[in-house]
Amino acid sequence: MLPPGYIKYHSQHSCVGSIERGFLCFGSPLLLFANRKDVRLVDAANSRNSSVIISGLEDAAAVDFYYAENSVFWTDVSLEMIKRTYVNGSQTSTNVITFGLLSPDGLALDWLGEKLYWTDSETNRIEVSNLNGSCRKILFWEHLDQPRAIALDPLNGYMYWTDWGERPKIERAGMDGSKQNRSVIISERIHWPNGLTLDYEDSKIYWADAKLNFIHSCNFDGSDRQPVVQGSLPHPFALTLFEERLFWTDWHTRAIHSCHKRTGGNREVVHSDIYSPMDIHVYTAKRQPASNNPCGNNNGGCSHLCLMSPQPPFFSCACPTGVRLHENGHTCASSPKEILLLARRSDLRRISLDTPDYTDVILQLSDIRHTIAIDYDTVEDYVYWTDDEVHLIRRAHMDGSGQEVIVSTEVEHPDGVAVDWIGRNLYWTDTGTDRIEVCRLNGTSRKVLISEGLVEPRAICLDPMRGHMYWTDWGANPKIERANMDGTERIALINSSLGWPNGVAIDYQEKKLYWGDAKTDMIEVANLDGTDRKVLVSNNLPHIFGFSLLGDYVYWTDWQRRSIERVHKVTGGERQVIIDQLPDLMGLKAVNMNHVEGSNGCAENNGGCSHLCLNTHPKGPVCACPTGIFFELLDDQKTCVVPDGFLLFSRKEDIRRMSLETNHNDVLIPIQGVKDAHALDFDNSDNRIYWTDASLKQISRAFMNGSSLEHIIEFGIEFPEGMAVDWVAKNLYWTDIGTKRIEVARLDGKSRRVLIWKDLSDPRSIVLDPPNGYMYWTDWGENPKLERATLDGKNRKTSDMLGQDRRVMVDTHLLSPRGITQYKDFIYWTDLEKKSIERAHKLTGHNRTTIHQGHGDYVMDILVFQESRQPGWNPCGVDNGNCSHLCLAHPSPPDQTGTANMTFSCACPTHYTLDADNKTCLRK
Structure with a gap:
């Protein structure tokens, strides 16, 4: 084994060691490879000289290195993470990417721009981030079907990747994700293109095909395709290159092999008896040559990401996923303007509508069991959601901080939740208690508004400007109802031709009410008073559930199609799938992060109310007291005492x-x-x-x-x-x-x-x-x-x-x-x-x-x-008089002074008899 320490390139040799211990140098390259349970370095000329960089891993797959900082990055497909360590023998690691990965099969490092690129064959995405995982951005998400290996040429601004989906291919594109530079360079005689590496000196691509059992090469543009090793490889997986030789891992032989890069000759086994050989690289500075870095001066003037490009000025500014780049081409917005908030059974997700990738980002929250409904308060940046399994209503900031329980008692099946962003109240429906309730946004001053005539209340939405709330009920007599926000003036707006009205939303400007029905399989619209009812969408809506409206579009989730879709709110056209094939979709909320709608008399100083300020029509704001906490409203109609x-x-x-x-x-x-x-x-x-x-x-x-x-x-x-x-x-x-x-x-x-x-x-x-x-x-x-x-x-x-x-x-x-x-x-x-x-x-x-x-x-x-x-006391008030069942108090016979003190007798339920101790009841 090599001694632990720093690995550096010294003179013309690969050397391992430290200043204190001296260098051990080898004329042959050092091979860095993932072995599923560890990441190792091995001397290509003498496999007995090897060193474990990090061990105890779950399922390491792809690996790459940054030679200038002696660091190694790898993906773990079981943990669904990307991690980093240093080649110093410490075996310590840091997390780089911890969420939003499913099968990160490919990894490549841009040593000039200091960026990390990866592929995910489950999410079908290619992404990039800074080396610490910040400013993460999706580059490609369309026309990908199981992308695997990825290789970078930052010298020329290109990236290359293999795709082993239904139409296997090798593609290249600019490292900035520009669609104009994307092209398929190999699409014939290709089946399982597992490994990919670049020859920077000869401008060649090499790849291994595990189905066709070969290694081929071509020019960077796909021309001049040549066989290197043809038809005699059991199961090649990953490959790399150093000077005149190719190195590759093989799953079947569980070994690392090498050959001449042009002729395929001089084949040899470099290292064998490997547990599970995965990705491989030659660990040397020659594989990461220095060059001009167009992003090196002030990050190219970019506020966030500066990415290499094959076209002048040879870089592009980019923004984290979901954030729009300003017209100046350099500055990113501080955050997305329009988003979708999605409740899934086991997580909450954010989807930016500002960029066309519609990437879903999981919010970093804990103990999510079975979310149903979701809403958002733009004023204080809180997401609110209901959880049907733990019977709670919670909130947290968008970044996952400040997570807390808002309502924890008497919550059975909370199917709907809505934020009163003006009055600073929270409304919810509960199909278990058959109630509609309200509380302050922090969970205080809880009040039951409606508890009669509700069978299966589900969705709820608010119109605080006009003082109304709307909700759906999918019980035996399904209906959509409206009431003032204090529960008064209740009326049924729609009570015919409904089945399972699951979602409801308001267009405040046009004064329209929209709803989705999972039984009639339609989206409909009417005036806010229920008149002028019309069908907006009536096809391909197998099971609509979550429902929201923003701008010109109605958005919904569909259980059966496992999708989020949208249509134009007036024409029903321009139908588009936002997210596809994502299971367990529940509630949905479309949000404009920069806009707060309207006002009312509760906006200032809570309307002067000591507890709840609830807007009504036409009376306006009314003050209300919590239910069950023995408050009453004084004659000033403001103060609860x-x-x-x-x-x-x-x-x-x-x-x-x-x-x-x-x-x-x-x-x-x-x-x-x-x-x-x-x-x-x-x-x-x-x-x-x-x-x-x-x-x-x-x-x-x-x-x-x-x-x-x-x-x-x-x-x-x-x-x-x-x-x-x-x-x-x-x-x-x-x-x-x-x-x-x-x-x-x-x-x-x-x-x-x-x-x-x-x-x-x-x-x-x-x-x-x-x-x-x-x-x-x-x-x-x-x-x-x-x-x-x-x-x-x-x-x-x-x-x-x-x-x-x-x-x-x-x-x-x-x-x-x-x-x-x-x-x-x-x-x-x-x-x-x-x-x-x-x-x-x-x-x-x-x-x-x-x-x-x-x-x-x-x-x-x-x-x-x-x-x-209820004053006073008697002996039964202490431990039930030590009676096993009933303690019945009564006066004792008067004493000599005529005073009767209190005593008690233990008694038994029917079919029981009192034991000899006069305390314990036994069954007859």
């Missing part, structure tokens, strides 16, 4: 809340599937509400914002009329008119037990006093009464709250009073027949006021949601 308490009431098919302190406006709590809500209660510790549903014959619970709906009691229940929460022991009590029982269970519905079943005629309302261990209920039987028992169902007695000081508070104009509650100095009650909520002073009955007058459903139960409404 946390009230001391508020009313909760059930209204047959929904549950609502209402301010107690300010304007008494009621707000719908967005809970799905309520049919006939009766009794209500809550647990303040986790902000859950509980209710009975007489139609569904079940008891359910959800958080105050309507999320996490659970049906906790679903069987063995006939008409659940009354219900109450024991907030200390975390138990739930209810009365059932049908079964004539009072039952108890844990708050999650488990450990269910019948407490009272005897002498109950028509049990109705029930309330609890956990700190004192009592429950109270009404019975509407033949002898109506109010009863009391301890929380374990014992010590039952007829009661009127100890029978003392009974007074009539209100006795006029009561038609059918139902629910009742108390807050501060007032009592509140519902009246079924009047469909109202009223209040009066709790001691005198005076100051009677109707605070809510319904116009639809009956108002059923009512209660005050307030932290102080």
Whole structure:
């Protein structure tokens, strides 16, 4: 083995070593080759003299070097990367190109202009970058079909490559990617042109064909084709040249061979028993001769890339992929002006529309699982996307920095997302929760806007200038709907001849609405009010999904065609494929990076709103408060505050809340599937509400914002009329008119037990006093009464709250009073027949006021949601009294002083029995 150290060209010999250790010099060349698992140097005259430059590689394929800096570059087709190391024995490497590669089979270094060129036989591209990977640009992307080997002639400004696709060939072009200089120089008697090398002294090309088993040569222009080695090579792969000899690797023989470059004679095996020989070069300064560098003076005056060219002035300025070159021919724009943002299942991509290559660049983001929808905020440079697998909405800057989660709870299947770039809000649809929600762009102030009548909401787009939002719903009755941006004034614009309306977009200038339908296989357009509906495209749309509009064009993704396409928005013509054969295409957003559309009253100081500013038509901006965080809007209609308490009431098919302190406006709590809500209660510790549903014959619970709906009691229940929460022991009590029982269970519905079943005629309302261990209920039987028992169902007695000081508070104009509650100095009650909520002073009955007058459903139960409404403690509040199932508190027998302290009993669900420890329940 050669000692580690620097490799230099010294005198007329190849030398390996260091100044400190001296040089080992050889008259024969050093061969640099990739061996899949490592990159090596070997003495062409004595294969025992070899050195591993870097080892432990995955799948090294192509290799090249920069002699002036003692560095080696290679491609790894498994890691899909290009890397660099130095010939100094350190075996350390740096990444050069880390994304956007699939099969980088060819690599070539421009030692004059200090550029790196490569081919990719999967993406079918030829690209260039600086040696550190910056300013990456695609040079050729059309009419390539599995390009492989690539060789450069920076002395004359040409590049050469082989293509072993359906029409094998060898091409050449200017190193600046000019189409005018591109030409096919070999297209006959060629099949698998694997290797390619240049003879700069004789102006010759040499290539190896692995199918036809030969090495041929020709002039740089393809003329004077000559056989060198004919028909006797098992499987040649790569080749190189030094002075009068050719060297090549062979997959079949697993060796490096050589011969005379003109005659093919003097063949010999240079090095054998190679694990997997791939690319090869002669490592010498002679293969990278010095010459005039037209880019050497101030980078040719180019702002970014200066690339060699075969035509005067023998260089061209170029820009990174997707960035347009200004008319001055030297300066690049700072970034693309128009782009497409694409959501794929496992990544997000950016496609510049400024340049004709339409290259898709993967955004450097982490933990992308299953993206669906995507949008972009030009003001702060944030990409927003939904992920259906991890149930999140995220954002990040275009360069991948600042990645963060915006919405992380109660996200099930977020199919649509839209940025309100004026009001600085984010809207989304969720086909799992069947909601449309909004929050600030940073995820705060979340509010449910629409929760009723949505079946399969998908795409959503906004018109902040006019105060409208539009969305599609592909449920049983598909439709396209519109509402104000606060969810009011909702109407169905299109509700006929639709199947799966997957995408929707707005032309703000022409006031048009566009949509794509994956079932009718059409793209249609109408006015913003739904009138003047027309078909724009009706052919070759197998499964349209993502949808967007920019300038004169409508863009869409197609699942079946695996493509992104566009057509003119007026004529439906000029149809063009932007990206083809890219699987897993989802959402799409076309963006003008330099333009922000319109304004409204929310643009300045958030419209004066403390939380959400939502534009509406024709009213204009309105302030709104988050859902589920107990805010209410003050009379100034600007400020959201946390009230001391508020009313909760059930209204047959929904549950609502209402301010107690300010304007008494009621707000719908967005809970799905309520049919006939009766009794209500809550647990303040986790902000859950509980209710009975007489139609569904079940008891359910959800958080105050309507999320996490659970049906906790679903069987063995006939008409659940009354219900109450024991907030200390975390138990739930209810009365059932049908079964004539009072039952108890844990708050999650488990450990269910019948407490009272005897002498109950028509049990109705029930309330609890956990700190004192009592429950109270009404019975509407033949002898109506109010009863009391301890929380374990014992010590039952007829009661009127100890029978003392009974007074009539209100006795006029009561038609059918139902629910009742108390807050501060007032009592509140519902009246079924009047469909109202009223209040009066709790001691005198005076100051009677109707605070809510319904116009639809009956108002059923009512209660005050307030932290102080659930005070106190009992022994069940600590570790459930160490009971395995139910802990039921009750007063202890009075002591000698007549004081009754609180104690408890453990109890078991039906079909269980209490063990001797009086703590543990065992199945019978």
